[in-house]
Amino acid sequence: MKGVMITAPASGSGKTVVTMGIIRALADLGFNVCGFKTGPDYIDTAFIQTASGKEAGNLDMHLQGVDGMGMSLLMGEGEYCVIEGAMGYFDGIYNTYENSSFDIAKTLNVNAILVFTPRGEMFSAVPKIKGMADFPGSTIKAVILNQVSERTYKLLKEPIQKYTGLHLLGFIPKMSDLELKSRHLGLIQSIEVDDLNNRIQMAADIIKQNIDLNLLVKLMEELDFIPVDYPPVRKITVAVARDPAFSFYYRENLKLLSKCCNIEYFSPLQDRELPPCDLLYLGGGYPELYRTELAANRTMLASIKAFADGGGCIYAECGGFMYLMEYIEDSRMVGVFPGKSLMTDKLQNFGYIDIELKKDCMLGKAKDRLTGHEFHKSITVSSNSDTVYSIKKTKADAAWSGGHRYKNVLAGYPHISFLGNMNSFLSMLDYAANRGKGGR
Template structure:
């Protein structure tokens, strides 16, 4: 596979728009394309997957480790890999570039294309580009300018070619048809945009017309097939995974590890009236239960079925939106509705982030699910909180930019069910996964 990294100078710079447009443009030229996303984001990968018709993969050095990132990259299938960055090029976990897009590009030894949406600047933009090139000597192949007029592009192209030593591959013109709506956790999910294919088709045609894709192809770089040690033995388990518009936040590699343990059966908390039969383990990931709250709460048969199964001892792991769903109810800021009712408490949406960023979990209580002292790398990103009265077995610590340690408790445990806000990638936490499905033995 030959690959390239698409980055920017900031969040909101047009990375996702240009990335999916380039993917589609390359596919129109006959290439088999694999998508990737730097960092812990679930929503952008779903856009990639919708376009390429194959699972996009996350590359997160904190959650997965260097070996995990390389293994995930090598699991990709295609002629060309297009890796969408996160935030600005050098923005990572703290005040330096650790775990940033630049860090991932360096680990995989890949060149970077900057997508920049300029406004009211010319030579100053060149200073910014030169700063991005020289800050840590990232291998920046060139730039694509986004959301500008043809006249402004001609001015900037001349200015960049005069002042900077990087290629200008072209631009994406301003077009209202290309706007992707946002909500409180980022872009609206690809599954909710009915005319996405049409929008991406328009975008890819604009890229084929205004970006020198043939020149860009020269900078895609061939990479190694890296070692992949992240595998588990088959335990003949039957594993239920909640998957629909309300619950879709899953890392592809997590699903692959679970599939190695046995058979995965998907079900919809929105549309199905009961869980799959004879489950050994249930996984309810994150998503937007607060957005689809009315539909979820009306599916009384499913709510009762899950409650009964968990009270009867079915092993279950619920992350973020899954935790909210297992509570007695959700208040989404407009109305409140009943949900599964297994955990004694409710979830309440707020207008600000409650917790955001990377953290490390330590299990503080020894029980039949998890072993005391187990450490787990995680990421949180949520605007809700839960008033849950169940036993807490997580202590989370986050190192702030100034070295201060922020800590809090979470990880609600009842019977054989664990619910928590933290999102976990199993590559760096295989022992945690094995304890979840097998218990603390």
């Protein structure tokens, strides 16, 4: 697979719109192209998927490891890929460039295109661009000027090329119709953007007019990764909650599950009860926005509670954990764990984390280590103290406990990638397989 990365000096530079537009423009021209996003983001991948018409994946060395990134790339559906870099090009974990777009680009040997938006400056843009391109190991090979007039582009073109030696692929004019709003988890979800497909097509048409796509394609080179085999098949069924309330799943997790076992998708909002399964997987999302509807589906709440009480295996992350509490705010939920989940006005324990298991559980043995990520504004108030995670913020001192357990239920705020925690993933499947049909 050949690929290129779209990056920028900082967040809020318009990378997502540019990435979507480039993907759609290349698809319009007949290229078999798919998309990826670096980092742990769930939401931008949904936008990228809308642009390409193909599932978009994540690339993250902390969550997936180098081998896991290779498996994620193998799951891509295309001869070419466009990778959107998270945050600024060099912004990694804590105050380092580790796991940054720069770090991932170096590891995969992918050329990067810098989206640069001049802000109250002209020639000052040139040394800024040159500094990023000249940093040791930088893979930046070209620049796109964003939100500029044609006149400004022409004025900056010659000095950028002269002093940086980079290709200048073109420019994108400022257009309010292309802007995306924000919510408490980064961007709003793709399904909530009015006329998103038309907006993407508008961006693609602008890019076809103003960007040298032939040169962009020439900058795409074969990505450097080693193919990894899928694990053996398990004869189990995994029920996955998937609807507007529960939509935060890494594509790679679901793909890996589909390769290893049978998946049954269901909706806690719409379906009457849990389908027969060996393992229930409750992912994240925005259950707080749908708490009234979730509370109204009493047969589903009772079905999941009975499954848990009967020894059924459940693994839940973030929003799924909230759903298993007695309440989200004042709305009645499943009630596996006593207490309630409350929304706050600020992020709580957020960022990359390192997990050590304090006790044996479905994810492995005591002392086993996992990598993960937290990003949430809710807190839980619970009398359940049976926690199995010892959590430490990566490259920082902050530490806390998590991972609540009840019988064969394990739930907490951390999100994990199965690709980077393969032993824990296989442990979870074996744990479920050894318990037959659980409580059903």
